[in-house]
Amino acid sequence: MKVFWGLGKLLTLLFWLVALVNLLIPFVHPFHLLINFAGSVLAGLHLLELVFCNRSLKGRAHPWRDRLKIVFFGVFHLQTIPAPAASKASHA
Template identity: 50%
Template sequence: MKTFWLLGKLITLLFWGVVLFNLYQPLAQPFELMLRVAGAALLALHVLELGIFNRQLKAAPRSSWQRLQVVLFGVFHVLALPVHKAVAVEQPGEVAVDPELKIKEEAGNAENPGAGTVVQPADTGSGGN
């Protein structure tokens, strides 16, 4: 998959080179306008991607460098970024609850309304047999 992202980045970089060359030395008439419109559309799309993937880019190291690469390469850079998992932060006064316990407790309350018992998870470790 890395090869795919690298190839996409290379082709996008080549496209930006052609767009910049077209600004410096305009090509034949129908191609000049098409390249300018395509370059402007791609730039607008990449800026839109900055907004869409803002949270993921904030979590990445050196986020300003990552943002510049998104403007240049777009989704080819965003999808190559490592995924950062969200870490749950306990608020003061809250008690950490095992999600499995909470699900079992809610299931028990649905069967017996008013029952406030908490079911402990079964011991899945190997027994002493």
């Protein structure tokens, strides 16, 4: 699974590079609008992921670095964060 998440991060980074180049030098007519739309939708989704997962990042060593990675990579970074150890509840 690590290969899948790494490949997803690489492809997401490649998309952000294409979106940045599109902002600096717009592509031909229909493509520049589609890339801008896809980039804004992806940025919105990543910000939503950040809002929903913000509480789980509080105990991490570098929460701001994790937040920045979530903004760039989204779910591909979230899946690489280990789950917190579950505390055992006593039923006595």
